[in-house]
Amino acid sequence: MGGGGGGRGGRVSGGDFAAQRKLNEAAPKVERLGGRIAELFQPYKGPLAAIIVLVLFSAALGIMPPLITQRVFDDGLFPVAGGGPNMPVLAWLVGIMILVFLVSALLGIVQTYFTARVGNRVMGDLRVKLFSHLQSMELGFFTRTKTGIIQSRLQNDVGGVSNVLTNTVSNVIGNTVTVIAAAVAMILLSWKLTIIAVILMPVLVIAQRRVGQVRARIAGKTQESLSEMSAITQEALSVSGVLLAKTYSRQTAETERYANENTTQVSLQVKQAMSGQVFFALVNVFLSAVPAIVYLVSGWLIVRATGQGLDAGITAGTIVAFTTIQSRLLFPLMALMRVALDLQTSSALFARIFEYIDLKPQIVDKPGASQPTEEPGLAGRIEFDDVVFAYPDAGPDDRPTIDHVSFVIEPGEFVAFVGASGSGKTTIGSLIPRLYDVSGGAVRYGEDDVRDLGQEALMDRIGVVTQEPYLFHASISDNLRYAKPDATDEELAAAAKLANIHETIDSFAEGYDTIVGERGYRLSGGEKQRIAIARVLLKNPRVLVLDEATSALDTVNERIVQRALDDAREGRTTIAIAHRLSTVEGADRIFVLGAGRILEQGTHSELLALGGSYAELYAQQT
Template structure:
């Protein structure tokens, strides 16, 4: 993101055009049981689908009537056997044609309404299902996946299959029924002309499959490129990204990085647009040529019949009706080919969507998981029993982040973990609320293995304040209510007073209705941190985890926030992950962590008396 990475990424993309071209031509990922999985998306809307199918069948059946009536218009109304137009018959037949078109149009409007509703509801369900599934994924998934890529799956990929979800069912049923009915009508009119009209259909079907395969490959690469563009946008145009680019004068490099991916996207879009044009041009030529060929063959059959003295069964009305029905056949066939192409193209998009839906969260509730105990003598207690932890993406030869760590924290105690960066103290704070699971050993809350507790219930009892608090682009009150949506204004203000931020908020022109800006950038670091503390206090957890909560603040703000934290610790168990030892000198117990192990433990005075690692850290800071 921003400065250093901007130029490198831009250079790599520009130099890799040949490699990217090979990727574009690679096969799209396979989609297991695609048809079944798409059909399952429509399962909740079976009744609406039944109505759509009924409307489609009626409309398709009505669509065949006008050509058949047209034959009677010519043979019975305009050119009857006696040679004089029969106006009453002609009027009735024309009226019938108009009535059929009116009914078909009305049914089409209703069908479009039902189709649009069902299709968009299915697409909305898919988007929410994907979002909900991503919410269930473990923290590690998000630390190794770009936010922009995740956003692209939700927006671009689901949006890319919108046409398939909203139109496929009605179009497939309607066009299939129309094709079958038209083929039957054509056979009834003239089996000889039917053979002429359908002779090239197998060739077109084979060509369509080849085109679809090419478009599917390009569609997959198009979505990958869109994901990369979303990631670049999210990184470079966030407040932090813009600030980094400006401070390192990398705006031009960031623009080139985006422009490079944009050039790739343009190339892919052009290729996707052009990939089927030759095929559809050939289809269009065929559609235009078939009526003329029908006229030619009809003339040949009539001339041959007259020469041999038999009735060919082909009249002017037959020819007009046949060409009309033939157009009713070929256009639905072309539509079905387009649908087949869309489905083949969408394979890559469905693959990307189902790839995420098929991900199994690494951390889930065990069968029969229960709520943690709230008994006064147990609630808030923490125990690590020979806990070893290795991050999932760590190398096989890398040492574990934590190595057989054991300790216990009684309810209401204030303990601190200190040590150098990379020692493993922050990992301890992540294992307590089960953001990760221990590789071996047991982490217990209130005497129970956290893997046997419901995650949601466990998190309800734990509050976390991080070094860099996250605030939404919303008002202060809305950010606070995130912890407790039903909180009253009095409860919000009480939490703010405990966090030593109420007077500051009251001094703002809009008070609690002040909009904090993206990630809270309109507030100072100390103000953001105290609002985060107030948010945790509004939650009122049994256990408070403070992860470097003051390390990014200056001395004055650190003291202000520290007073707020002192108030927040009252009446609850507190685990502090600290870099600045001055913030934990009054802890009931301090653990010194190094190389994934607990090196020392004791009070501040006891550890200074040992003259070991803690005394050395303290001497360096003082």
């Protein structure tokens, strides 16, 4: 119902969401990204504490094997120069080493379980939070944004940060502790060799930051391309999209459109895969070369000390332990660099996710929003009091879609709004359930401004039947129960009978369990519309808004559906937005709209006698 009145409902690309940002200047920019990511883990402090303890134990155990290796060489294999191994000591040391490996493996399994559990729950919470926030956005947001782009944020963007959410905490803590412990152990073994091992580290850190910035830019472009591909897929491979392509022989063009975006995506994926490869190759060369340099420097120090009659303090066990621990330092440092790169790369994805979460819904409940009036004579009463409305993307020089309109619809009254396309009649139907907020004046339910009422409570009292009813790819009963999940089979049948569709459903082989197909494609237009009417009747609203409910049907189905609508109006305030005047001839009052204003009002016969706009419309149709 958001598209009428001046044609403001057309979809646009929505790639940068500029229109929404103009509406939402109060939305904060994506700042403190690390802090916001950390906030996602707040509900899981207990499991996080367990992960930290496990990581600390694992890191500590990881340093023990190299230190034990030193004792294996110096006390077990070569306890005395020229002597044989000390087998009891050697057996004891080997047993301790095996035990350390076993405990480390068990801790790794437990740590992986907790890490995967916390990370995936955080990712699930983020996905639900984003979905819930999107549900709270006003209708106008969805008329400005492609569905495929919204789906991409939920699937591709959230999925793209899964590795960061599931592995970052354990990687950062574990590798940091390992690096610190390894550095201390290396200094204790030989501070001279330690300087040689870490002298180039600052250069690598600076290079890593530069590579991360490049990867982040490429990641952002990659996700934008994925969003566009999702949008193309959603549009072109829906039932309606495929039908349109076939009837206009546009399958080749649609394939080319997808292929062009796919080419862009492939190119970006290659760039993303290759970015930083030179950096990592240099790091690997450095990691491989350092042990060799340590051997060379160790030999030089021993020769120099021996020539001076001194003890260099470097034994075979020291060299073996040092090079082993050095790998325990360099590889965790490498892992930390990769984590930093992942964070920088994922920052673009987190920014896109938080960009949506930061969007402020334009229609929200006021604090302490009240319940609609239910007093006799007021329940179901609708009033427009000098209402002015312009769509949010309207220019300053555009005329309002609704321009100072006032009227009152009494409970139980049947009124109709007619007029040429763009006259504002559909917009009036959207303002009644507060799908949009007025720019000026007020819309009232009973005596209450709808902006003072809770949205859910207001919508419980208003039912809408649109020109194109939406049915889920589910059974008829599931589609009906969308209005009332706890409805009994008897209530379903009663609503279906009122909508003149029960006998048709009964004639199906699977009855109410019949699967209707995507958007109800397995049903005729009249059947879909009557099921939609039954769904509204199951809701049992005080006010029924019929937005061009029969305009897309053939004459036979129109008559069948019209009979169902006549029954549905019983005891309800009914507002019909009509193009076919024959469907509203029996209305208590008919409002004729033009350029957002009420031009005429009266009964069918009164308006014909007036000989104005309504009479002209009627003459054109008959």
